[in-house]
Amino acid sequence: NAGVMQNPRHLVRRRGQEARLRCSPMKGHSHVYWYRQLPEEGLKFMVYLQKENIIDESGMPKERFSAEFPKEGPSILRIQQVVRGDSAAYFCASSPAGVYADTQYFGPGTRLTVL
Amino acid sequence: AQSVAQPEDQVNVAEGNPLTVKCTYSVSGNPYLFWYVQYPNRGLQFLLKYITGDNLVKGSYGFEAEFNKSQTSFHLKKPSALVSDSALYFCAVRDGERAAGNKLTFGGGTRVLVKP
Numbered sequence: 001n002a003g004v005m006q007n008p009r010h011l012v013r014r015r016g017q018e019a020r021l022r023c024s025p026m027k028g029h030s031h032v033y034w035y036r037q038l039p040e041e042g043l044k045f046m047v048y049l050q051k052e053n054i055i056d057e058s059g060m061p062k063e064r065f066s067a068e069f070p071k072e073g074p075s076i077l078r079i080q081q082v083v084r085g086d087s088a089a090y091f092c093a094s095s096p097a098g099v100y101a102d103t104q105y106f107g108p109g110t111r112l113t114v115l
Numbered sequence: 116a117q118s119v120a121q122p123e124d125q126v127n128v129a130e131g132n133p134l135t136v137k138c139t140y141s142v143s144g145n146p147y148l149f150w151y152v153q154y155p156n157r158g159l160q161f162l163l164k165y166i167t168g169d170n171l172v173k174g175s176y177g178f179e180a181e182f183n184k185s186q187t188s189f190h191l192k193k194p195s196a197l198v199s200d201s202a203l204y205f206c207a208v209r210d211g212e213r214a215a216g217n218k219l220t221f222g223g224g225t226r227v228l229v230k231p
Contacts, residue, residue: 004158031217042205042221043159056216091158095217102147102166102209104219106159 002027004094004107012113013082021077021110025094031055032075033104034067037089049075050097082114117142119208121222129230134196136225138189138206145211148189149219150180153203162204165189166211176200196229203227 005024013019025032031050035043048056049069060067064082069075079086089111093104118141128134140146147166151159163174170182180191189206203226207219 006158033218035219035221042223043207043219045218045220048217056218059218093159102217103149103161103164104217105161106151108158111156 004029004092004105006090006092006107006110008110009108010111010113012115014115015083016081019079019082019086019112021079021090021092021112023075023077023092023094023107025075025092026105028096029094029105030097031095032069033093033095034075034077035091035093037091037109039088043091046077079112082112084114087112087114117208117210117220119206119220119222121204121206121225123225124223125226125228127228127230128196130198131195134191134193134200134227134229136191136204136206136227138191138222139187140189140206140208141187142208142210143212146182146187146189147209147211148180148182149207149209150174150178150189150191151205151207153205153224155202159205162191196227198229198231201227201229 033048034046037043045059047060047067064080066078089109091109093106095104120139149164150162153159165172165182173179203224205224206222
């Protein structure tokens with residue numbers, strides 16, 4: 001009964017490189033959410049996806065950031081041309097569909113460091 | 116718009132004493148309220164939630180929270196704190212109206228330190 005899985009757990013990139021963060025939701029969950037946690041701050045919503053659909057991307061920066069949740073495989077958060085300000089912990093959460101969709105379960109996070 | 120305030124950055128309590136972590140919220144529709152705990156370098160663990168029903172909600176590890184609509188509060192409580200409860204606690208809110216979507220808005224977090 002695996003929980004939400006994220007990889008890698010730690011990612012180091014140099015400025016200008018691309019970062020790809022992966023999230024596999026809990027078994028049976030079809031909703032995925034991405035949040036960002038800056039040092040000493042709370043989590044900020046980025047994007048909410050269902051299979052093959054972006055439902056709410058109101059928290060995504062307008063440039064360089066994109067997310068997908070394909071029919072097969074994990075959800076991917078992609079950051080192009082990373083800058084030092086992108087250094088943060090990125091958390092994925094998942095929930096089931098329907099009446100139990102209200103509770104989101106979080107993965108261990110990916111800690112991105114941009115040099 | 117929805118928002119959450121956790122007025123205390125840190126709460127210190129002696130082991131065995133009651134623990135309270137404060138949370139107030141603002142949301143236009145019906146509030147869905149959550150508490151999560153985060154241990155160092157770990158993800159968030161779900162503790163409890165209020166959706167509807169009894170104002171006193173019981174959750175994991177002996178924690179409970181009381182929903183107070185008039186004061187727009189959802190304070191987390193534990194009658195007798197343990198050293199192992201030392202962690203970062205987050206309150207979160209979601210607007211229960213379907214059109215508002217599922218995104219959670221988090222407070223800034225409260226660090227709890229339980230001393231032996």
